[in-house]
Structure formats: structure tokens, C-alpha cells
Amino acid sequence: MSSTTVSTEIGSKSERAYAAIREKILGGEYTPGYRLVLAKLAEDLGFSVVPVREAIRRLEAESFVTFERNVGATVAGIDPTEYLYTMQTLSIVEGAATALSAPLITGSDIARARAVNAAMRESLAHFDPIRFTALNLEFHSVLFENCPNPHILDLVHRGWNRLQALRSSTFNYVPGRASESVAEHEALLKLLESGAGADDVERAARAHRAATLDAYLARNAGGQQDAPLHEKAPLARSL
Amino acid sequence: MSSTTVSTEIGSKSERAYAAIREKILGGEYTPGYRLVLAKLAEDLGFSVVPVREAIRRLEAESFVTFERNVGATVAGIDPTEYLYTMQTLSIVEGAATALSAPLITGSDIARARAVNAAMRESLAHFDPIRFTALNLEFHSVLFENCPNPHILDLVHRGWNRLQALRSSTFNYVPGRASESVAEHEALLKLLESGAGADDVERAARAHRAATLDAYLARNAGGQQDAPLHEKAPLARSL
DNA sequence: AAGTACGAAATCGTATACGATCAAGTTTGC
DNA sequence: GCAAACTTGATCGTATACGATTTCGTACTT
Incomplete structure (x- = not known):
């Protein structure tokens, strides 16, 4: 994907983080059961934890991941x-x-x-x-x-x-x-x-x-x- | 300031902020068109801006408010x-x-x-x-x-x-x-x-x-x- | 007088830091 | 040997600070 995103990256970091994580889930890079650790995701994506957290909550609302308080998010599985x-x-x-x-x-x-x-x-x-x-x-x-x-x-x-x-x-x-x-x-x-x-x-x-x-x-x-x-x-x- | 996390309060601050704002919208305190300013809400509710922001985004997802980047949230009106x-x-x-x-x-x-x-x-x-x-x-x-x-x-x-x-x-x-x-x-x-x-x-x-x-x-x-x-x-x- | 350029105020967006909470591994007592 | 309590490590939750962006008022130009 990404189709040559020009130097001026569009959208807020929250949105880009959301899109990136979503792609990795749908693309199979993050398989069901995979634990999404905020700090690690932020490191990988090059963002800070706050926008990553927002992305995760949004993915949770759309049932792409499950979220547990003080524990974290895991990729939703096949049920x-x-x-x-x-x-x-x-x-x-x-x-x-x-x-x-x-x-x-x-x-x-x-x-x-x-x-x-x-x-x-x-x-x-x-x-x-x-x-x-x-x-x-x-x-x-x-x-x-x-x-x-x-x-x-x-x-x-x-x-x-x-x-x-x-x-x-x-x-x-x-x-x-x-x-x-x-x-x-x-x-x-x-x-x-x-x-x-x-x-x-x-x-x-x-x-x-x-x-x-x-x-x-x-x-x-x-x-x-x-x-x-x-x-x-x-x-x-x-x- | 939250030195004593009283056990009577349940849920994270994000959740409580969400519930509080939602109540005020449904209760008529925040009428359609009312501008929800993060800093002001945080002040009023006694929380910091981060959980308030999360609450706002959730309310946006449920169409209680409209949100515009770098501008803020306003209570959704009658349309x-x-x-x-x-x-x-x-x-x-x-x-x-x-x-x-x-x-x-x-x-x-x-x-x-x-x-x-x-x-x-x-x-x-x-x-x-x-x-x-x-x-x-x-x-x-x-x-x-x-x-x-x-x-x-x-x-x-x-x-x-x-x-x-x-x-x-x-x-x-x-x-x-x-x-x-x-x-x-x-x-x-x-x-x-x-x-x-x-x-x-x-x-x-x-x-x-x-x-x-x-x-x-x-x-x-x-x-x-x-x-x-x-x-x-x-x-x-x-x- | 109307339109434009500019600057200051308001507000959001995100980074960083630290406290809070939970899971698990380790020790201690029986 | 087993169970309960404690310690530790990992991770989330939130506060604060600061940079980025928009908006709006004001002065300047035509």
C-alpha cells in the first residue's frame, strides 16, 4: 500500500497509527492472539504512545482487537x-x-x-x-x-x-x-x-x-x- | 492531586469523563452547538486533558458530538x-x-x-x-x-x-x-x-x-x- | 471603504515522565 | 511438599509541557 505517500504525510499521527496497525492486522503480520504492547508499537511505528493508544481504542471499538484494562490489547481471534x-x-x-x-x-x-x-x-x-x-x-x-x-x-x-x-x-x-x-x-x-x-x-x-x-x-x-x-x-x- | 484514589470511584478517568459529558449532553446542560473545549472540560471535571480527549473521541464515534481537527468538538445538533x-x-x-x-x-x-x-x-x-x-x-x-x-x-x-x-x-x-x-x-x-x-x-x-x-x-x-x-x-x- | 496581510490568542496534537495496577515468579512459613 | 504472602517486572493510565495549527482581530494598502 502507501502508494508513495509524499513527503507531507497526511492525517494526524493517531490516524496514521490506526491505519498502519489495521493494515498489519488485515495483512496477517499481526495474527490473532498477538499482543499489541503500546510502547513496542510506538517504537515500531515511530510514534509516541499517546496516538498509538488512541488508535488502539479505535480498533477496539471496531472489534479488531480486544482490550483489557491495565493489561493491554490483543488481536481479536477467529471465533x-x-x-x-x-x-x-x-x-x-x-x-x-x-x-x-x-x-x-x-x-x-x-x-x-x-x-x-x-x-x-x-x-x-x-x-x-x-x-x-x-x-x-x-x-x-x-x-x-x-x-x-x-x-x-x-x-x-x-x-x-x-x-x-x-x-x-x-x-x-x-x-x-x-x-x-x-x-x-x-x-x-x-x-x-x-x-x-x-x-x-x-x-x-x-x-x-x-x-x-x-x-x-x-x-x-x-x-x-x-x-x-x-x-x-x-x-x-x-x- | 489524586493522592488518595478512593475505592468508591470506579472505572478509569476516561470512562468517568465519558459518562459525565454524556450525561450533561443528554441532560441538556450542554445544548447542541455548545463548544466542548478540552482544557475547560478537564478543569470542570477535575481530570486532565488526556482522558477527556479520549472521552470526546468516543462520543464522536457515537455521534454525540462532531469533531474537527485542530478546532475541537461541538455538541451535535438537531438535524x-x-x-x-x-x-x-x-x-x-x-x-x-x-x-x-x-x-x-x-x-x-x-x-x-x-x-x-x-x-x-x-x-x-x-x-x-x-x-x-x-x-x-x-x-x-x-x-x-x-x-x-x-x-x-x-x-x-x-x-x-x-x-x-x-x-x-x-x-x-x-x-x-x-x-x-x-x-x-x-x-x-x-x-x-x-x-x-x-x-x-x-x-x-x-x-x-x-x-x-x-x-x-x-x-x-x-x-x-x-x-x-x-x-x-x-x-x-x-x- | 473594502480587501488583504499579518500577528496574537486560543486550541488542539503529541512527546515525555511518572505513578498505578496487574501477572508472574520467588520466597517464606507451616 | 504445598500454600500464602511478598517481590519484581512489565504494562497501562494520566499529568504536564510544549510545539503545531487554526481562528480572529487589527492594521495596512489600494
Whole structure:
């Protein structure tokens, strides 16, 4: 990243520290469980502890790290329950955002989404999950970014960030689900082209995400420690 | 000066500063537009500027104040557009929370809600809008607090906080709407007693909030500066 | 008289220092 | 040998100080 940040560094040090730490978490340099020590971070990043502390508190608010008083911060880990909560919440807010976007979507938007979906199918054939995940975000972005309510849009972005923080692309991988997803994308586009009502769009968008979650839950049900998730599984399907 | 850290005081100073400032905003001591100067706040509260700054940043994240670099924080004001965004977002997340709570609700929950609703009707007869607003939160809390997804519940709480920060109880007052609201509450309770499905509960909960928003929009449409809100009005009804 | 340049006051942003608190390892008493 | 109390090391929490930035008033120019 950084794309040649010119000599005049933009933003306050708190903001730069936030961005830097966030990148290192998402980039995998700081793996879940890694302890983020203020003094060490400040040393590494070249800042003082105060802006680093502010960055950490912000990352805590966005659930990238957990924070314990007088103990410190650790990178948030992969937790099946958290994954379920996040996916369910995202199914709700993203469904709403997509429905609110639908009336404003243009033909060229749909064309672009269709091109992205084609690229997804291709990346699937080449076994490139990284690219697939990136394209998946791009596809859905086209569908929800026209949402005229910035609060809802913000919640959607937070949800996607959280999924990234959970490393869901490798975490929730379920064989066969990816190709299903591509097919559902095409169905979604057809629905939008047909000028369907907001309710139908919302339902379809929710169902799409719920299907991914269900696939994950179904796989885990066959696994070993299935008690806690089974108990909450109905939540995934109820909406 | 903090030579004797009295054990009665709990939480870090940042947290206490946050709580104190938040109370003063909600209590009306700091009205919208009021400039929150770090040094002055620190003086008033008896803390140093660092924890106060942290508190301010947190309040900013929750939209209680707006913050501008090198300028400072001001208490967020009443903005019809923000009100619309907040109500619409709340209709979505609260609708979902209520629907997810519905299967877990007990008979005594419903009895309590009904009692609260009776008190609302009474406070309406005595022209006590403060009490009415407080009871309204209590009523809805009974309906959504069983939501097993803490992320969604958190979003609902943020929405209600935001409404408080906007002072919606006086801001959005529409004659006649309050009594309608009480009637809709009873209908909601009957729906829950009938064991309706999650979809129906969600729709009803959304419609209840959308009706309040609609009443506000309808009143404002007859007002003076109606252009910007009219443009966004369809959003309110679409979900 | 209006607009601009400049300077002083106000305020935020961050560095540094030190006290407070917690976890863990070590000693002591039984 | 084991448990409880103590010591120690690491880390956070906050106060204070100072530099950076913006704002606003004032004088100067046109």
C-alpha cells in the first residue's frame, strides 16, 4: 500500500497509527492472539504512545482487537460464534442497503457487476481464493453503494471489515459454496433487472448471505465441537 | 492531586469523563452547538486533558458530538436529515432484534409490556411527555432485549442513544401520534401472543417506527423548507 | 471603504515522565 | 511438599509541557 505517500504525510499521527496497525492486522503480520504492547508499537511505528493508544481504542471499538484494562490489547481471534453474529448482522444491514440501493441502480452498474461475477467464476476455475474474495466485495459493493442512507452504509462497511478481521475467506471456506454463490449472484442481478420491489430484493440479499452461513454451520455440525453453534443455528435461518 | 484514589470511584478517568459529558449532553446542560473545549472540560471535571480527549473521541464515534481537527468538538445538533437516517436505521435493526426476540419472549414479558403501555396511556392523559418517552423505551426494551445476537442489540442501543442525543422527544412531537403509538403497541403485543412468525413480527415492528417517521415527515411537508426531506421521504416508507 | 496581510490568542496534537495496577515468579512459613 | 504472602517486572493510565495549527482581530494598502 502507501502508494508513495509524499513527503507531507497526511492525517494526524493517531490516524496514521490506526491505519498502519489495521493494515498489519488485515495483512496477517499481526495474527490473532498477538499482543499489541503500546510502547513496542510506538517504537515500531515511530510514534509516541499517546496516538498509538488512541488508535488502539479505535480498533477496539471496531472489534479488531480486544482490550483489557491495565493489561493491554490483543488481536481479536477467529471465533465461530462471533462469525455467526457478524454474518447475521450483515445479512440484515446489507439486505436493507441493497434494497434501498435497488431503485437507484443503473444499467451500467448491473453490467459492471455481471463482469465482476464473470471474473469470480474465472478465479474460481483458477483456484484463486484471494482474488475471489476481493471480487466478491466488489460485486456486492456495486449493489449496495447507492444506498442513500449513510448510517446504514456505514454499518455495512463495518460488517465487511469485521469479516476481513475474522479472516473469513480462509476461515469459513466450504467446498462447493463458492460456485453456488456465483450462481446466486446472477439470480440477484436478474431480480434487479426485473425491477422487483424492495421487499423482494431485501429477501434475496439476505438469503444469499444466510446461505453462506448455513453452509458453514452445516459443515461444522458434522465436525466435533458442535454444541454451542447448534444452539444458535436457528438464528441464522430465522431471517 | 489524586493522592488518595478512593475505592468508591470506579472505572478509569476516561470512562468517568465519558459518562459525565454524556450525561450533561443528554441532560441538556450542554445544548447542541455548545463548544466542548478540552482544557475547560478537564478543569470542570477535575481530570486532565488526556482522558477527556479520549472521552470526546468516543462520543464522536457515537455521534454525540462532531469533531474537527485542530478546532475541537461541538455538541451535535438537531438535524431533520439525521433524524430521518437514524429512524430508518433503527426501524431496520430494531425490527430484526424484535423478530429475533419474539420466539424467546415469555408471558410475563408481555404482561409487563402491557402494564408499561397502560402507564403510557395514563401519562398521555396527564400530558407528561418526559414520562411517556421513558416508558416508550421501556416498552420496546421488553420486546427486543431478548435478542440473542449482541451485535444487533448493540446497534439498537446506539440508535436509541442517538435519538436521545437528537432530543427527539421534543423535536419530533406530532399531535395525535402518541395515542396512535399506544394503540399500535397493543396490536404488537397481540401479534406476539398469537405466536406469529419472525417475518410478521419484523414487519410490524418496522411499520410501527416507520409510522412515527411518516407522521413527522407529513407534518414537515406542510411546513416551510420541505424540499430536501421530500426528496428522501420515499426511503421512510420503502421498508 | 473594502480587501488583504499579518500577528496574537486560543486550541488542539503529541512527546515525555511518572505513578498505578496487574501477572508472574520467588520466597517464606507451616 | 504445598500454600500464602511478598517481590519484581512489565504494562497501562494520566499529568504536564510544549510545539503545531487554526481562528480572529487589527492594521495596512489600494
